[in-house]
Every structure is written in structure tokens, then in C-alpha cells.
Amino acid sequence: MTDRPVILWFRRDLRLGDNPALAAAIETGRPVIAAYIHDPKLDGRAMGGASAWWLDKSLRALAADLSGRGSSLVVRAGDAETEIEKLVEETKASDLFLNRMFEPIAWARDARLAETLKGRGVQAHGFNATSLATPGAVCTQAGEPFKVFTPFNRALWDQARPRQSRCAPDHIRGPDSPMTGINIDSLALHPRRPDWSTGFSDWTPGEAGALVALDRFLDQALADYSGDRDRPDREGTSRLSPHLHFGEIDPWRVATAARTAAEGGEVPYAQAEKLCAELAWREFSIQLLTAFPTLASENYKNGFDRMAWRDDPAGLAAWTQGRTGYPIVDAGMRQLWATGWMHNRVRMIVASFLIKDLLIDWREGERWFWDCLVDADAASNAQNWQWVAGSGADASPFFRIFNPITQGEKFDPRGDYVRRWVPELAALPADWIHRPWTAPPMELAAAGVGLGETYPAPIVDHATARNRALDALKATRG
């Protein structure tokens, strides 16, 4: 009756299965207070709008899952560190259980908090639930973080061991007396006036939605993953990124499921390995951000500090709004705005366009993605933008400039992806859909396309812009 409770602090581990901190909290045999503190700067940076949309639904799913197990989610809001200290004080909790966050600011906060609590006789217990390996655990023989992906990928799968898989607990013993908290509605995470999220309805945030997404992927996409993952006109990707970001599923579960399918002969082994390589890129980003905390704000290769980025508000606006006149770029930017997600191949194309064709600083793109993506993640977002810019670790060279026309023709050959997201071009035949300005006037007229009227003319000439970018690169070497 006088059992002191323990606190389970949910953060980026919004699931009940495969949750080591939860399992450990339950094993104490004490009442478990399941808490979520809404701190918009939980990972050190104000949460983007699309992420907030996702969090809203994921928290509701988690709260419902807890209710079904005799527990409930205690929601509070404010500075995470302060609120946890208050909660510990209020509940006289003996222990704090959490799964670690690896963003440098969050890591430092958690370390500080653990120290503070220790001084009050409260023990903090940290676990890993979100990355395949603890950042820093997989390193070179010299003890350095890997700066090249391929050897990192090899070492990761060589050294990291799968986490024990755990079913969600049937029952969670809650606190003896009811806890006060706030309603998820009051967090106002869902957009209002205007509600721009009407196109987000294909997503099912939460643990159950994550497991459905994994099953869909294993059944329908894994067998052709390595080729189809590059095709925005197909459902060839896993679409697991937001689920992974919020910790609704364990990356080890994903990797193991894919390899099990390969071992069972259901899919070629190479396909499963391709998926594992993508999980390893996520992991590579996490360990890079840990080793280089300024990855989201500073060029990893400081030679890029000399790059003469253009100040071009009109160009940036055309890019964000999907009005560049390059159909594959505009389709991607509109898909992002409408659904909170963009196909990975198209992310590379639009990023190359912003950085190289428009010669706009990659940080502008990083910021836009941060606000618009449901899978916005400090590590992946920073690493991938720097990868395209050429300023990152093991990055694509700057002179690798995507041609938005040939990329479109190669990866969206019939133009179906463009037609879906740029409906004003829908009637244009495949021959012209990726370069409408070269279409004969008769064809444009027949398709109801008026360049500069119903659809913009290209805001830059690619060949000219390409040379401008290469000149800008040369100038940094002077």
C-alpha cells in the first residue's frame, strides 16, 4: 500500500512492445506512472508542425493502449527537466525509467537530470529502444566514429546484437491514487485555422499503425525493394520513417523481420540487406550527430563555409510552394506539403535543385523539411541535407548535380507521380510531362497547359544553373 511508485517517462519510444524501459519499470513490481511531458524543445529544437500533427495522434494511440491495460498516460506540459523533477517530488517516486534520446541537447539534459535526481535519492535508469546500436559503440579500430558509410555498415551489422523482442505487457499496475494531468487536446498539437492536415489521412500514427505498415511492406514491397524504392510512382518504400522517429517500432524488429523473410525464402536476401542498409543510414546519421553536435547548423566540411550561397527569397518561395516549373521538383514539394512526407528519391532531387540549381544554402531546405516532415529527425535531416550539399561526411560530391528532367524520366517514366501531385499537367503525354516547356504548342493547348499561366515556366535554365553552381564551387577553392 505504501509502495513508492516508479515513473516511466515516454519520449521517443511511444510503444508498449519491445520497450525495455517499460519492461524494467514493470519488473520492479511497484506502481508505474506512465508520463509524457510535452516540451516542444524535447530534442533541443522547436518541433515542426507536421511532427506535432503526428505526435498528437501517436499520444492518443499510446494513451488508449495504456487504458486497455489498466493504466493511463499522465500528460503534462512545460520544460521537460522541470516537469519531471516536479513529478518525482509530487509522487515520491523512487525510480525514473526512460529510453534514451541521442540528440546532443537531450542527452545532456538527461545526464543533468539523472544527477539531480540522484542527489534526492531517486535513481534514473536509461535504456536503448530507438537505435540499433548505442551511438559511439560501433567505431573504428582507432576508436573514432566512422566517417564513411560502407565500413560503418559492415561494422554495425557485425558488432551490434539484436535487442530482445518483448510482447506488450497485458497489464500495467498504475498508481494507487489517481494522477492529475492535462488532456491531449489542450496541447493543441493538431493544426487549426487553417487545418492544413487534411491530406495526412493515409497515416496511422501509433504502435498498431507501425506494425500494420511493417506487414504491408513485408508482404507487398520488400521483394522488389532495391529497385522499387527509387520509384515515386510506386508504393516501393517502407514508409516506416515517422514510426521509427517516434519510436512506435523498434528498428531491430524491422531488420529482423526482413531477414527472417529472406531466410524463409520469401524474398531474395539482397532485398532484405538493402532495407538493412537504409536502417544503417539512419544509424550512421545518429552516430554522426552524436560525434558532431553542430551537424544541423554547420558544414561538416568547413571548406563549404566559403560557398557564396545566393539570397533568393523568390526562388526559395517557388521551391517551397512547388512552383519551380520543373514538374518532378514541384510534385515532390507538393506531396510534402499535402501529406507530410516525400519519397526519398524525390527528396534528393528537390534538395539538389535547391542547393545547386538555385544555389540556396542547404540550411534553408533543412529548416523547411523540419517543419513539413512527419518524420523530421534532427540526425537524419541534417545528415541527408549535408549529404546532398556535398558538405557532409561521406557525402555526394557537390558536382553531382541532378538533372530534374532525366531524373523524372528515369524514375517516373510514365509521369504518374507528376500527374498525381501536379494535376494541371495531368493531360500532358509522358513525352513532355517532365519538360513541358519543350512540348509543341499544340500539345500544350490540347492538354490545357498554359506555360506561365496554368503552370510556371522554369524559374532557372538547368544547364545555365548547373554551370553557375560549378563556378561557385570552383570559387571556394581559390
Add this chain to the structure above:
DNA sequence: TGAAATGTTGGGGCG
């Protein structure tokens, strides 16, 4: 996880 320029090769037309 590129593109474009440049270089090389080989088949076919043709004098």
C-alpha cells in the same frame, strides 16, 4: 544513390 563532355569502337553506307 550523376551528368555532361570527351574518347573509343565498330557497323554500315558508299565511292
Add this chain to the structure above:
DNA sequence: ACGCCCCAACATTTC
């Protein structure tokens, strides 16, 4: 038969 040209296809280099 042979050399020459053209040019597509492929390979290499450069950014």
C-alpha cells in the same frame, strides 16, 4: 576489297 565517313553505342574522364 578497301578506305573513308558518319554516327550510335559504349567507355572514360571531368566537374
